[in-house]
Amino acid sequence: MQQAAKLTARGAATKARIVTAAADLMLERGAAGTTLDDVLAASGTSKSQLYHYFGNKDDLIRAVVRHQAQRIQQDQRPELDALDSLAGLARWRDKIVAAQAAHDQVGGCPLGSLANELAGGDQQTRSVLQECFAEWEAPLRAGLTAMRDRGSLSPEADPAALAEAIMAALQGGLLLAKTHRSSRPLARALDMAIAHVHSLATASPA
Amino acid sequence: MQQAAKLTARGAATKARIVTAAADLMLERGAAGTTLDDVLAASGTSKSQLYHYFGNKDDLIRAVVRHQAQRIQQDQRPELDALDSLAGLARWRDKIVAAQAAHDQVGGCPLGSLANELAGGDQQTRSVLQECFAEWEAPLRAGLTAMRDRGSLSPEADPAALAEAIMAALQGGLLLAKTHRSSRPLARALDMAIAHVHSLATASPA
DNA sequence: CCATAACTGGACTAGCAAGTCCAGTTGCTG
DNA sequence: CAGCAACTGGACTTGCTAGTCCAGTTATGG
Structure with a gap:
């Protein structure tokens, strides 16, 4: 090569x-x-x-990781770019749950599954994984930041922490969904995460 | 055999x-x-x-899954049996985060990692995984149910859904922690989950 | 103390997987 | 159209891996 x-x-x-x-x-x-x-x-x-x-095979694997990350972002447009409101979060949630259900509940997160398998491996691959997660999470963090700056969220809300926690709920929900062959765990995990954002919303959306 | x-x-x-x-x-x-x-x-x-x-190897793998499930429950006692209060949940969270940090941030959930790898496999193995997750989740569900019945949680709170969502946050948090070699995502995920339980708590704890 | 069954050691087989090699074809570019 | 580099086909090597086999040792119960 x-x-x-x-x-x-x-x-x-x-x-x-x-x-x-x-x-x-x-x-x-x-x-x-x-x-x-x-x-x-x-x-x-x-x-x-x-x-x-x-x-070599590892090189191919890294290309696959990047490919899956791109595919995910592509699949989640345009919802991924409209995460700056509670309604936008709800639409994103619905799209993800629907996509999972459409796959016959088989196969969890294309990126999460690879991450689970490869995170214990070499530094090079782990770096790619980290970048891909960061890239995916960015629009979410941006949306939450916009909400806070606009006054829709409490000033105490930490967009970065919130975005990371929501991604964790998403990943865990997908893992349990794959294990149980049911989208229920995914729906519940995302509902909890979004409810938490709701609880941080201000009464007057600015 | x-x-x-x-x-x-x-x-x-x-x-x-x-x-x-x-x-x-x-x-x-x-x-x-x-x-x-x-x-x-x-x-x-x-x-x-x-x-x-x-x-055969699959048979050994299933034995390993059961072994890890037992080990987890053992490691999380006695906190796992005291999840019927906000303070109990906080202690459980602290123990999990500390355990993750103690492992040099390496290796995610012993059960979750296996689930991710094996959930796509044969039905027999998947059944074992489902049982193990259910067994682990049971004390959490029981604690939340007790809180609701006692009046510490809103009557609308759904202990089963709550427990499943919290487990999802835990699993996702561990996956991201493994990927980033940092316990921060895990801590944030669990903090969000517990904050959500807080938001469902009644003012008068009885 | 003997017979039976649990238990152990390790050589062996068959198949598969990653990676190599080289001879050949296709397609730019001057 | 000539020549070079990109591209392709597939046989081959080397090493490993799950699973088999059988001869032998230890424990136990009658």
């Missing part, structure tokens, strides 16, 4: 095909449970192509 | 040694990432002993 190379249109397409196939497989089998041969078969490529675009 | 057999004291000790070693290894490397040879080396046993006590 000498990736400063040119990368023609065809090459880019092949690389994307590999990452997409790997992401799908790793979502349902985990990163360790997915073999490169599986990825090659699913993407219709060969060993040499994979090693042409990626240094 | 014809486990209706006798199982002498020595046999029981060997079996326990295998499960303990496997649990430790799987906590830091995951179930798939732990080889049976690793387990044998760490426990000072041999292949034939492992297959004498367990049908």
Whole structure:
């Protein structure tokens, strides 16, 4: 992998095909449970192509992590950009619960599952995970900050802490949902988190 | 494995040694990432002993899941039996955060990590996971129910939903803590959950 | 003290997985 | 159109892993 190379249109397409196939497989089998041969078969490529675009399996895994993070943000638009009101939070919640239910309750968070598996690994991969979570959390933190600055939330409310706690509820809710094959735990976790934001809302929304 | 057999004291000790070693290894490397040879080396046993006590690797994994669930409950006593007050919840929170910090922020929830990895697998294993989570959650649900019945919590409060949401916050907090190598996300998640219980508390605690 | 069953050691097999290698094809670019 | 670099195919190597097998040792109950 000498990736400063040119990368023609065809090459880019092949690389994307590999990452997409790997992401799908790793979502349902985990990163360790997915073999490169599986990825090659699913993407219709060969060993040499994979090693042409990626240094090794870990490198591919990091690409998959970034891919899933992008996919999540894409899926959650435009709701992710309208988290500066209680109504906006409710819409985001509904979209997430609906998406989970649509997946037959199978497969938790594409990012959370990978994080769980890879957080104990090398520093490089963990850094990517941290960045991806931060990127995902940013719009939430921004929305809560806007609410506080506007006076919709109590001045004592800590947007950063709130956003992190909500993400934790989301991740835990998805894990329990996956385990129980039911979206109920996810719904309850998010409802609790949003109720907590409600309790910090001021009577007069400014 | 014809486990209706006798199982002498020595046999029981060997079996326990295998499960303990496997649990430790799987906590830091995951179930798939732990080889049976690793387990044998760490426990000072041999292949034939492992297959004498367990049908196959999946069988061992299920034993590890049950073992971790028991260990967690044991570690969280006596706080787990005193979750029928806001003060009790706070003590439980402190114990969990301290335990996480004591582990150098490494390794999330011994049960949650396994659940994440195994929830997509066979029904048998998933059932064990569900039971273990239910068992762990039971004291929390009981405490919240007692609070509501006593009048410390609003009659509208739903102890089952509350307990499940709190467990979700705990799991998500542990996942983010593992990813960031910091107990901050865990503390924030639990603080939010407990603040939510506070908001449901009645002014007069009876 | 003998027979039976629990228990133990470790060599062995079969299959699979990551990563290597090289010969060949395609497609830019001057 | 020539030449170089990007790209592709797939066989091959090396090492590991779950699971098997059997010969042998220890405990126990009659």
